[in-house]
Amino acid sequence: MPIYNAPLADMKFILNDVFQAEQFWQNNENLAHLDAATAEAILEEMAKFTQNVTLPLNRTGDEEGAQYNNGSVTTPAGFKEAFKQYAEGGWIGLGADEEWGGQGMPKMLTVLSDEMIFATNPSFMLYPLLSVGAGMALSSYASQEQKETYLPKIYSGEWSGTMCLTEPHAGTDLGIIKTKAERNEDGSYNITGTKIFITGGDHDLAENIIHLVLAKTPDAPAGSRGISLFIVPKFLVNADGSLGERNPVGPGSIEHKMGIKASATCVMNFDGAKGYLVGKENEGLAAMFVMMNYERLSMGIQGLGASEFAYQNAAQYATDRLQGRSASGVQSPNKPADSILVHGDVRRMLLNVRANNEASRAFAVYVGQQLDITKFSTDADAVKKANDRVALLTPIAKAYLTDTAFQATLDAQMCFGGHGYIREWGMEQCLRDLRIAQIYEGTNGVQSQDLIGRKTIKCQGAYIAEYISEIRDFANQLDADLNFIKDATLDAATEVESVTQYILNAASENAEFPNAAAVDYLHAVGLLSFAYMFARITQAAQAKQGEFYQNKLALGLYFVQRILPELEMRITRIKAGSDVIMKFSEDYFTHQA
Structure with a gap:
């Protein structure tokens, strides 16, 4: 059975030493109830839950899968009990407002607890994740009555939530959705249409499912300006909060997927189901984006969790696997061969994964901190700056963290050789489950666009300029002993600044250019962001004694010398322009020579 031990030492280091989380919390009146000891206790409890509950269900859940029978969906054996235990532990509402039964914990902390669940059972994690996202959208846009009706039940786990956007013909272009919402005399609406790819659209984990559905009223404006958001419960809710009759909404089938097989991905049919408007008509997309942006950061954390799981198993395998002898001479004379850790290429792969994990974890906490400022700060200027930073970094958190995690997990699988292809070792499932993170909640190509x-050209580079300014300010104050990361980070900042200006100029002359350069630009900013994270990591480690901290410095040097040089390649691709891509006719792609 695959192993997993929560990386608590690194999580505590990132929180306490790199970001001085306790000081940040204590300086904010809305977070002053939290200290480092409480945060560490929360992480330790989640580590126990993931080790004892979700990890053992990961492979069995994959093999059994979610099942669709006679119009309803059941989850694999053990999921219902695990979900109940998760809910009773208060984990669904960990970051939710206390007013609705949550615990009011900051995002800096919940990104780390989420990582552990994603590492051990991503299919399971998707059920409460959608509930939390639905809760956030309702908390931001629903009426007081709607909040009182739905939020406490969602955060307690009695009810769950979904996000119903995609239709068979409408994915990224939500402006062309066909689902209809017709107003009734009592102020409710009849919702009619079909949605696809609905995570947790039906299951047996909660007694009610609260669907948040995008639809259009008959006289709505064309395009995305005419989208409204509706609450459509699986079971209607009576005035006293009890459950009433079944609403005509349900699954038509579940998808047969490459991975996350224990997560029920449903085709949902709304047959005149009763729905309730959230906010105002034609303003539904803004409310849904609250949920989607939250999910996009969560997908990055899914990538991190998978990569950490893969690293731990690959490192253990490499330690145990005896194969060949070291090029510099026998290292284990009492054994028939040396461990494959003596081989430079195996170390290269493991170090690639380890560097990705530690930078990704720091970056996730950094983005979480920006979100905490937007939610909890009373300083209007700080909130605006943090909102701008979140806008810039959300696509990077989603796309760069999942792209690099997928490559890292491939490297980890390769360490196993043939065993990496065999189910029992866990790597093939890890890859299958992770692949979706690059696709859903907006593909990584869409995130790059x-x-x-929107985040660079539209504001003429203002967001990235502010970010680079912060990075430079931090790097410039590093000690001379950290010149290896200081110089590399400053050089990367200059290169990204320069190529951003190149993009702004090229985009004004060629409308095709941005789309062709988008993925490489996102990876360029991602590499700069990881350099910034290693600058922060190495500064925090420099002040400490011991092997744990010395290894942080060594890994930072590895990143600078072996991973950051990719930036030059990304910039070269950007400057190659779009003509070399767009000059082919459409017929070329289907014409067989």
Whole structure:
């Protein structure tokens, strides 16, 4: 059975030493109830839950899968009990407002607890994750009555939530959805249409499912300006909060997927189901984006969790696997061969994964801190700056963290050789489950277009300029002993600044250019972000004694010398332009020579 031990030492280091979380919390009146000891206790309890509950269900859940029979969905054996235990532990509402039964914990902390669940059972994690996202959308846009009706039940785990956007013909372009919402005399709406790819659209974990559904009223404006958001419960809710009759909404089938097989991905049919408007008509997309942006960071954390799981298993395998002898001479004379850790290529792969994990974890906490500022700070200027930073970094958190995690997990699988292809070792499932993180909640290509288009060109580079300024300010104050990371980070900042200006100029002359450059630009900013994270990590480690901290410095040097040089390649690709891509006719792609 695959292993997993929560990386608590690194999590505590990132929180306490790299980001001085306790000081950050204590300086904010809305977070002053939290200290480092409480945060560490929460992480330790989640580590126990993942080790004892979710990890053992990961492979069995994959093999059994979610099952669709006679119009309803059941989850694999053990999931219902695990979900109940998770809910009773208060984990669904860990970051939710106390007013609705949550615990009010900051995102800096919950990204780490989420990582542990994603590492051990991503299929399981998707059920409460969608509930939390639905709760966030309702908390931001629903009426007081709607909040009182739905939020306490969602955060307690009695009810769950979904996000119903995609239709068979409408994915990224939500403006062309066909689901209809017709107003009734009592103020409710009849919702009619079909949604696909709905995570947790039906299951047996909770007694009610609260669907958040995008639909259009008959007189709605064309395009995305005409989208409204509706609450459509599986069971209607009576005035006293009890469950009433079944609403005509349900699964038509479940998808047969490459991975996350224990997560029920449903085709949902709404046959005149009763729905309730959230906010105002034609303003539903803004409410749904609250949920989607939360999910996008969570997908990055899914990538981190998978990569950490893969690293731990690959490192253990490499330690145990005896094969060949070291090029510099026999290292284990009492054994028939040396461990494969003596081989430089195996170390290269493991170090690639380890560097990705530690930078990704720091970056996730950094983005979490920005989200905490937007939610909890009373300083208007700080909130605006943090909102701008979140806007810039959300596509990077989603796309760069999942792209690098997938490559890291491939490296980890390769360490196993043939055993990496065999189910019992866990690597093939890890890869299958992770692949979706690059696809759902907006493919990584779409995230790249968001970064280069809306988050860079639209504001003439203002967001990235502010970010680079922060990075430079931090790097410039590093000690001379850290010149290896200081110089590399400053050089990377200059290169990204320069190529951003190149993009702004090229985009003004060629409308095709941004789309062609988008993925490489996102990876360029991602590499700069990881350099910034290693600058922060190495500074925190420099002040400490011991092997744990010395290894942080060594890994930072590895990143600078072996991973960061990719930045030059990304910039070269950007400057190659779009003509070399767009000059082919559409017929070329289907014409067989």
